[in-house]
Amino acid sequence: MTRLAASITHGRSIASRVDERCDVVVVGSGASGMTVATHLAEAGHEVILLEEGPYIRRDDYQSFKPSESIRRLFREAGMVAALGVGQTPLITLTLGRAVGGSSLLTGGVCFRIPDDVHARWERELGLGELSEKALTSAYDDVERRMAVTEVPATIRSRSTDKFVEGARAMGVEMKSMRRNTGDDCEGNARCNFGCPAGAKRSVDASYMPTALEHGARIVSDALVEGVLEEGGRAVGVRGRLLGGRYGAPSTPFSVRARAVVLCCGAIHTPGLLQRLGLKAEAIGKHITLHPAARVVARFRDRLNGWDGALQSVYTDRYHPEGIWLNGVYSAVNILAAGLPGVGPEFRERVTQMPHYGVFGAMVHDEGGGWVQSSVGREPALFYRMDPRDLQRLRKSIRILAEMALEGGAEEVIPPIFGMHSIRNSRDLDRLENDPLDPRRIECMAFHPLGSARMSNDPRRGVVDPRGQCWELPGLYVADGSVLPTSVGVNSQIPIMTVATHVAWGLREAL
Numbered sequence: 001m002t003r004l005a006a007s008i009t010h011g012r013s014i015a016s017r018v019d020e021r022c023d024v025v026v027v028g029s030g031a032s033g034m035t036v037a038t039h040l041a042e043a044g045h046e047v048i049l050l051e052e053g054p055y056i057r058r059d060d061y062q063s064f065k066p067s068e069s070i071r072r073l074f075r076e077a078g079m080v081a082a083l084g085v086g087q088t089p090l091i092t093l094t095l096g097r098a099v100g101g102s103s104l105l106t107g108g109v110c111f112r113i114p115d116d117v118h119a120r121w122e123r124e125l126g127l128g129e130l131s132e133k134a135l136t137s138a139y140d141d142v143e144r145r146m147a148v149t150e151v152p153a154t155i156r157s158r159s160t161d162k163f164v165e166g167a168r169a170m171g172v173e174m175k176s177m178r179r180n181t182g183d184d185c186e187g188n189a190r191c192n193f194g195c196p197a198g199a200k201r202s203v204d205a206s207y208m209p210t211a212l213e214h215g216a217r218i219v220s221d222a223l224v225e226g227v228l229e230e231g232g233r234a235v236g237v238r239g240r241l242l243g244g245r246y247g248a249p250s251t252p253f254s255v256r257a258r259a260v261v262l263c264c265g266a267i268h269t270p271g272l273l274q275r276l277g278l279k280a281e282a283i284g285k286h287i288t289l290h291p292a293a294r295v296v297a298r299f300r301d302r303l304n305g306w307d308g309a310l311q312s313v314y315t316d317r318y319h320p321e322g323i324w325l326n327g328v329y330s331a332v333n334i335l336a337a338g339l340p341g342v343g344p345e346f347r348e349r350v351t352q353m354p355h356y357g358v359f360g361a362m363v364h365d366e367g368g369g370w371v372q373s374s375v376g377r378e379p380a381l382f383y384r385m386d387p388r389d390l391q392r393l394r395k396s397i398r399i400l401a402e403m404a405l406e407g408g409a410e411e412v413i414p415p416i417f418g419m420h421s422i423r424n425s426r427d428l429d430r431l432e433n434d435p436l437d438p439r440r441i442e443c444m445a446f447h448p449l450g451s452a453r454m455s456n457d458p459r460r461g462v463v464d465p466r467g468q469c470w471e472l473p474g475l476y477v478a479d480g481s482v483l484p485t486s487v488g489v490n491s492q493i494p495i496m497t498v499a500t501h502v503a504w505g506l507r508e509a510l
């Protein structure tokens, strides 16, 4: 039998069965898991953190090309999607699968949960523990560790500048956003593939060194397949190390612990809860995604949009209407692959690449997603978009297109398959009002939430306000699953803040 060494172990290199014990076993090493593991290790508890994906050192992934990053850091090589049910587009969903989880892939954008969302959680859902005031010190702690700072205007890209000018012409003032890059961002515009400059404080850079310093043991390539239960309590987890050919499951392992914390993300945590036979109706349901779209626009000037911060400005002006706008760019190879046309037309467009600008929007959605974990190796995700959210999505595309035109774009390529370019105000109206099969909208998401929601009523939720499962003491959930509604802004800081709250509560309980 093998014992786990201190620090980081590549699970795939272990050939014989592992049976371990510790105080707290954390499953999933992304934004939430690394947060929980660090706090509990700092408090002196013996922590084991298990991660299904590989461990790739920062200085290795920093030199990955986007295509290599997609193969090695993204779940299913970036091919996860929510299948649209009813009047709903297919929504591609990007997730990380590596030590550091999706945190490695973020654009670094950092927002706190807007006041009105906190107020709703407190007043309508009775979750005083998640009020803005109750979470203030957790927010402060996360932002300090993540080195959250405002993006200086000097590293804005010219692509972003064009949309800022367009917005201003519409009476909308963009604001500089905050990101977890300290003052080190070089403006390489490729955060989503792992920061090449090592500036982004993803959790492998910000939290992991502290966790290791305090004795946490991290095991990569460790797929957790079940939670161990004894006498009505969670007492550990079991699974297999992915050391077989092409990463197939091979050597079995188990870790027994006083507390088990699931941090597999909102798509993968529900499967482990369902396999336990828990009865809560809300498991795997009520998933929100922040459905997002971007427009690509061609300007007369050369913008070289890849030169500058990937994301640097935002506006909350449309937040009351459920729409959030964030500046963004896209790796040029991916941008090129999405341009319309074939043959000479496509070739001509690709030669125009320096002239394209990009901007993005997302919808503060009502939810309508669910996962089925028994279908195949990966959970199947379905999403039925609320008609209100579909209208919000179309409106957001229109706003972005208008900003581009006001900023001087000669042509806007809408994210709607088969629709001609937008060149004037008549075209803009079509975007919002023409009959449209929603399946033609090119829609994406990065922020799944809500599949094991927190509630103070066991009939409505899966975990109590401290993150412990109502049905199984000793089992905690601290990832995006527990957020009770969508938040309308990028989700990493919100999730890590709630994870900090759960970790602090567990620290007291232990």
Ligand SMILES: Cc1cc2nc3c(=O)[nH]c(=O)nc-3n(C[C@H](O)[C@H](O)[C@H](O)COP(=O)(O)OP(=O)(O)OC[C@H]3O[C@@H](n4cnc5c(N)ncnc54)[C@H](O)[C@@H]3O)c2cc1C
Pocket: 027, 028, 029, 030, 031, 032, 033, 050, 051, 052, 053, 094, 095, 096, 097, 098, 099, 100, 101, 102, 103, 105, 106, 107, 108, 109, 110, 111, 192, 222, 223, 224, 225, 263, 264, 265, 266, 268, 269, 446, 447, 479, 480, 481, 490, 491, 492, 493, 495
């Ligand atoms: C491309 C991209 C860009 C983003 N940009 C931003 C941004 O700019 N700002 C922002 O705030 N948010 C952003 N996000 C969202 C942010 O990354 C997530 O909200 C956050 O990382 C979710 O945290 P989590 O802990 O719930 O899940 P994750 O960080 O996804 O971590 C879950 C981990 O659990 C592991 N796991 C799953 N199942 C198992 C199992 N059975 N056994 C062991 N391990 C398992 C997974 O492999 C994964 O590593 C972005 C996300 C992506 C993908």
